Amino acid sequence: MIDHRRLGRELDLFVSDPLAGAGLPIWLPAGAAARHAVEEYVRELERRAGYRHVYSPPLGKRQLFEISGHLDYFADDMFPPLRLSADDEFVLRPALCPHHALVYRARGRSYRELPLRIAELGGMYRAERSGVLGGLSRVRAISLNDAHNFCSLEQVGAEVAAILGLIREAHAALGVRPAGFRLSLRGPEQRYVGDDAQWSRAEELLREALAGVEYAEAPGDAAFYGPKIDIQIVDAAGRESTLSTVQLDFDKPAKFDLWYTDADGARRRPVLVHRSLVGSMERLFAYLIEVHQGAFPAWYAPVQLVVLPVDEGQAEAADRFAADALAAGLRAEVDRAGSLGARVRGAARRRVPYVAVIGPREAADGRVSLRLRDGRGLDPMPAGDALGLVARVVAARSADLLGAG
Numbered sequence: 001m002i003d004h005r006r007l008g009r010e011l012d013l014f015v016s017d018p019l020a021g022a023g024l025p026i027w028l029p030a031g032a033a034a035r036h037a038v039e040e041y042v043r044e045l046e047r048r049a050g051y052r053h054v055y056s057p058p059l060g061k062r063q064l065f066e067i068s069g070h071l072d073y074f075a076d077d078m079f080p081p082l083r084l085s086a087d088d089e090f091v092l093r094p095a096l097c098p099h100h101a102l103v104y105r106a107r108g109r110s111y112r113e114l115p116l117r118i119a120e121l122g123g124m125y126r127a128e129r130s131g132v133l134g135g136l137s138r139v140r141a142i143s144l145n146d147a148h149n150f151c152s153l154e155q156v157g158a159e160v161a162a163i164l165g166l167i168r169e170a171h172a173a174l175g176v177r178p179a180g181f182r183l184s185l186r187g188p189e190q191r192y193v194g195d196d197a198q199w200s201r202a203e204e205l206l207r208e209a210l211a212g213v214e215y216a217e218a219p220g221d222a223a224f225y226g227p228k229i230d231i232q233i234v235d236a237a238g239r240e241s242t243l244s245t246v247q248l249d250f251d252k253p254a255k256f257d258l259w260y261t262d263a264d265g266a267r268r269r270p271v272l273v274h275r276s277l278v279g280s281m282e283r284l285f286a287y288l289i290e291v292h293q294g295a296f297p298a299w300y301a302p303v304q305l306v307v308l309p310v311d312e313g314q315a316e317a318a319d320r321f322a323a324d325a326l327a328a329g330l331r332a333e334v335d336r337a338g339s340l341g342a343r344v345r346g347a348a349r350r351r352v353p354y355v356a357v358i359g360p361r362e363a364a365d366g367r368v369s370l371r372l373r374d375g376r377g378l379d380p381m382p383a384g385d386a387l388g389l390v391a392r393v394v395a396a397r398s399a400d401l402l403g404a405g
């Protein structure tokens with residue numbers, strides 16, 4: 001069976017070392033290169049959609065999480081506070097919202113700034129029990145693609161619709177195939193903040209945003225502060241989990257006393273939309289490794305191009321071609337150790353999308369022979385054309401290695 005933990009080992013993507021601790025995987029260079037490409041893509045997608053990125057620390061004063069309600073409603077999922085002295089305690093944050101509320105509050109806000117979209121790919125922690133941890137899919141240190149969109153009540157519908165559009169775009173680029181949409185509502189068992197009228201209004205707004213989308217209702221799966229739309233994925237073992245999410249929150253703006261000055265001069269409270277386009281980098285990659293069986297689309301493949309000189313006579317041409325590829329922004333390597341057949345098989349084992357073979361004839365007239373990971377081979381072509389082809393496919397984030405479709 002396909003298992004991201006086995007592929008992660010074979011492809012040197014990440015390692016789980018008991019000395020580091022369960023649920024605290026370490027990303028190796030190949031995994032980090034792929035993740036870096038995905039992070040860059042998501043940041044750029046958000047930037048173009050009007051998001052403003054911030055950095056905030058993964059821990060904060062205890063009071064910050066008392067105000068947010070996390071210590072009241074979410075303590076079971078958090079690590080115990082870190083105590084420096086009796087009145088100086090810190091909490092490893094279980095969510096980024098409290099910090100982003102402080103970003104909003106850093107100065108007065110006007111209606112002209114709304115929706116204000118504060119984004120961060122930030123660290124947070126969950127005290128998961130060791131029995132449920134596995135590879136990247138359930139971890140204790142989480143790197144979340146997160147954002148908090150502060151808007152007026154009238155803007156909520158359009159904002160949620162725009163977020164769902166971004167989620168679809170990101171899923172298409174990454175090769176995510178959602179298993180379904182879920183509207184997560186209050187249930188009888190849990191504790192929730194906020195009043196009934198606010199919850200009903202929030203549920204109504206989310207139902208409106210889902211008009212035309214097929215979804216299931218999940219009573220009892222709401223966050224403690226509001227209902228949400230969850231986009232589910234299913235892993236190779238058939239386990240379902242949430243990847244992307246859009247959550248409405250009337251509560252935190254009140255808890256943090258957030259305001260904006262409206263057009264008529266009145267002070268009004270914004271609505272907070274928590275959203276993640278692609279979830280945590282850990283869960284996303286656990287899924288992507290399995291769904292692509294380690295053969296990522298070229299744009300986030302750890303190594304995009306391996307250059308193979310047939311023998312030492314083409315070493316210089318191979319180095320030059322690889323240097324040009326690096327200069328063009330590609331992740332390229334030269335492999336000259338062992339027989340050509342063994343090196344071709346090695347690149348296939350690593351799921352490298354493009355192999356450029358340079359023999360004596362190619363070296364003499366500045367050409368390379370490209371072989372694609374899917375078995376297709378191209379006639380020798382000028383080195384510049386080969387680089388152009390790979391760079392075009394990468395820039396277009398195409399799933400096809402020749403950029404078709």
Ligand SMILES: [Zn+2]
Binds near residue numbers: 097148274275
């Ligand atoms: Zn949040």
